[in-house]
Amino acid sequence: MHRRHRATTALALICALSVLVLPGQASADPAPPPSAGGEGDKSLDQVRREIDELYRKAAVATDAYNLAEDQAQDQSGEIVKLARSIVAGEQRIEKLKDRLGAQARAQYRTGGVPRSAQLMLSGNPDLFLRGAGQLKQGQQAVKRMLDEMTRTQEDLRTYSKDASTEWTKLEANRKRKEKAQKEVKKQIDAAEKLESRLEAKERERMLQLERDEQYRAQSAWLNSGALKGGKGGAATSQGRQAITYATAQIGKPYIWGAEGPGGFDCSGLTQQAWAAAGRDIPRTSQEQWRLLPKVPVSAMRPGDLIVYFSDASHIGMYLGDGAIVHAPRPGRNVTIAGAGSMPILGVVRPG
Structure with a gap:
């Protein structure tokens, strides 16, 4: 099957390129010049144009579907990233709470007397000065933890809000996809229904009319320079x-x-x-x-x-x-x- 497909592809390329080699005679449509049409071709050509228009509408709806699908995938990915950020933020807050809890438990073990008061009551100036420095460092560490917790909580609120927005967009795109999908099916079904009414000879003739029109358009385009x-x-x-x-x-x-x-x-x-x-x-x-x-x-x-x-x-x-x-x-x-x-x-x- 694969060899047959490659052979078919190669043959199609050879046939196409055989009519493209001379710049002065370039034409990508190997069809013969347009054939003369009779009165019956007029109504058949109207059917062909109607079918083409239905397929064009289907193509527009397909683009809408593909765009909604692409955006939905992007939004799903963004929601996953936000969810991971929320989990990481919650874990960070738990760690900060544990550290602050450890500070509180240490103070409880001293009877609730602040470290500064203990140092002042010690009566040892060197111990007081050394301890005061440690106390300041401890206070700064606690402040940094509290500040970090505040920032992390703000980030979580932002992540949650962004996730809600992305969910709203995702739902809107889901509805757009469904609407576009229905429109594609509607237009293709209508086109296929029109084609199914034609006899084999009519379909063959309609295909020839299509080739004739493409030939004329291609020739005019090439002749335009x-x-x-x-x-x-x-x-x-x-x-x-x-x-x-x-x-x-x-x-x-x-x-x-x-x-x-x-x-x-x-x-x-x-x-x-x-x-x-x-x-x-x-x-x-x-x-x-x-x-x-x-x-x-x-x-x-x-x-x-x-x-x-x-x-x-x-x-x-x-x-x-x-x-x-x-x-x-x-x-x-x-x-x-x-x-x-x-x-x-x-x-x-x-x-």
């Missing part, structure tokens, strides 16, 4: 590692919320690819767009991430020569596609 200049240069060593990981996943299914190894959503693929290259990046396409350094399309280089649609709901990794590797949507597998086959919002550079 978007890649002219080549300012981005070659991939960095980290970029090459990220590309190696991402292309090795070709053929694996899109699974919403997944980060591998069996399947990926779009940002799960890009995140794990760059993690394999030693660079941690945010989990969602929207956070990757928001937080990673932006570069002009004309200056992008292999390994950069191209963000799609105005809401940053999709992302893919640039391979060079006008191609990306990405996890398209539910029902599809990780594949190579034209970088301009979808509306580009911008480009970000993890490293």
Whole structure:
């Protein structure tokens, strides 16, 4: 099975690269030119666009789910740290209480007469002076213990308050996750229901219409001169590692919320690819767009991430020569596609 998967991956790469080698003819979509459509294609194309829109809404909801999941994990970790701090603080207070208790017990054994009074009544000036110094040191030690206890108690109150805040956030994120999960399921179910009504020939024709549209978009993008200049240069060593990981996943299914190894959503693929290259990046396409350094399309280089649609709901990794590797949507597998086959919002550079 593994040899067959590697062979499939290698074949996909060869097929894609075979149409990318000539800069003047670069096209990451090996599909033939658009075919002529009839009147029946109009209604079928409307269904396709409706299905695409449902999957796009599912992608937005998936990003919301992934972000809530990521934040919930961070908050859970913070709560654990706070809990440990509270336990450590309580143990420290117990130790301070024991030490102060020892001081009190020592005084009780002297009959409750303060050490200062005992020294004054001794009648020995040398003993008095020596003891007075010891007494001062003892008083300072007690004061330090009391001050430390006060600070520790204040810290415990802060830790408890922070823990309560994190619990509130965690509960809010749990609800956000549940809501997003329901929304993802709702949109995917609606899309699959629409697709299930189509006959096999209609589904095949609809797929061809999709390829036709991607071909037109890719051709228009290449003809616009978007890649002219080549300012981005070659991939960095980290970029090459990220590309190696991402292309090795070709053929694996899109699974919403997944980060591998069996399947990926779009940002799960890009995140794990760059993690394999030693660079941690945010989990969602929207956070990757928001937080990673932006570069002009004309200056992008292999390994950069191209963000799609105005809401940053999709992302893919640039391979060079006008191609990306990405996890398209539910029902599809990780594949190579034209970088301009979808509306580009911008480009970000993890490293």
